[in-house]
Amino acid sequence: MRAVGRWYKEVQTLLLLVALAVAVGLWIGSVWAALSLVLAWRLVVYLWQLRRVLSWIDQPEAEPPEGSGVWGMMLDQMYAIQRHNRDARSRLQHTVDYLRDSFRSLRDGAILIDQNGNIQWSNQSAERLLGLRYPQDKGQALLSLVRYPEFSTYLLDGDYQQPRVFATPGYPQRHFQVEVSSFGVGDRLILVRDVTRMVQIEQTRQDFIGNVSHELRTPLTVISGYLDTILDNDANIPLNLRKPLQQMSQQAERMENLVRDLLWLSKIEAAEGKRIDQETVCLGSLLTELAEELKTAYPTRDIERLTTSDAKVQGDYRELYSAISNLVVNAIKYSPEGTPVVVSYGADEQGVLTLSVKDAGLGIAEEHLPRLTERFYRVDESRSFAGGGTGLGLAIVKHVAASHNAVLSIHSELGKGSEFSLKFPEVSAATGAEANVA
C-alpha cells in the first residue's frame, strides 16, 4: 500500500471510532462524554507513538521500535532510508580510505592544498622529500613550509601544463620534479618526485659527449691540417695516392663538422633552462646576415624572405642563428636547384611570432616525422651524406626551440616539399605590415 493510502486508512479508522463513540453516547445518553473519551484515547496513542519515534531519532544507531499502522510504516521507511544512507556512507568511506592508502603508499610525495594554498592532506613521501608532516601541518600555508624559490614561482605562476624540475639549494643538491593538477574551486594536487639520479645520469651523458668531442677536436685539426698541406702541393703527390688522400680529407672534414655540431649541441643542452643573460634578437637582421652567408655557400639558390613583422624575441643570438641556419640549409639541401626556399615570419594578434622555412623539395613521409629531431635520425642515409649533413641539425633546432620556449612544428608531403615552423611565445616590439622580399 502506498503511504497516502495508509493516511486514508487512518482517517477511516478515526471516523469509525467517532461513529462508534456517537452510537455508544446516544445509547448511554452522553454523546459528548463518549466522543471526548475516544478522541482523548487516540491523542494519547498518537503522543505515545510520537515519543517513541523521537526517542529513536535521538539514538539512531538502535533498532527502530515496533509500531503498527501508519506509525509502523513510517518507522520502517525511515529505518530503510537510514540503512541505505549508512551503507552509502560506509562505501564512500571505504573508497576514500582505499584512495588514501594508495596515495600514502606512493613513492612520490602527494600534497593536497586548497585555493588559499593551505595544506589539506599530504602523504608519507611528502614528509621524506619536503619535510611536511600530516596531520600536524594540516591548514598551514604550503609555501611557508617549503621555501624553495623555484617551487614557489611554479606554484604561484599557475601555468601547470608542463611539470617543472628544480634543484634544492645547499649540499647535497637534490632535484625534484613537481607536477600540479588543479581541481575543484582552486584546489590543487601536487606530486613531487625525486629525480636526482636521472639528472645525474643525464649530466654524465652530456659531459661525456662534450668531453669526447672536445678531445677529438685537436687530433682532427692536426690530421686535416696536414692533409690540406699535402693536397695543396698535389703536383708532388703520386697519382695512385691522390684519390685516397682527397677522400681522407673529405672524411676528416665530415668528422670535424660532426664534432663541431656535437660540441654545440652539448653546449646548448647544458645551457637549457639556465640562461640568465637573455638578449633581444631581431630576427629580420638575423635573416639578412644568414642570407649573406648562404649566398657564398649556395650562390645558385635564392632565399625569399617574407616579413610581416619587426617583432623581436628574447634569447641567444648564436643559438637562434644556428637553428634557423640549419632549417634553411636543410631546405636548400633537400630541394632541387631552381625551386624556391621561402623564409617567412610574422606575428598574429596574440603576439605569437612564427618563423617558417618552406621548400618545394623532396618532402618527408609521415612515418618519419615523429623521429626527425632525434640525433642522427635520417630519412635516407644516401641523400643526407650527399648533402654533407651530420644528422644533428634538427636535434639542435629542437633544443634551441625548447630553450626559447618555442614550439617546432613540421609539415611535409612526400614529393611536394616541407615547412618547418618555430612559434615563439613572446614578442617585444610592435608589428609592422611590410612585405620584404629579397
Ligand code: ADP
Ligand atoms: P642532416 O644533417 O642529415 O640533414 P638533420 O637533423 O638536419 O640532419 O635532418 C634529419 C633528416 O631530416 C635529414 O637526414 C633529412 O632526411 C630530413 N630532412 C630535414 N630537413 C628536410 C627538408 N627540408 N626536406 C626533406 N627532408 C628533410
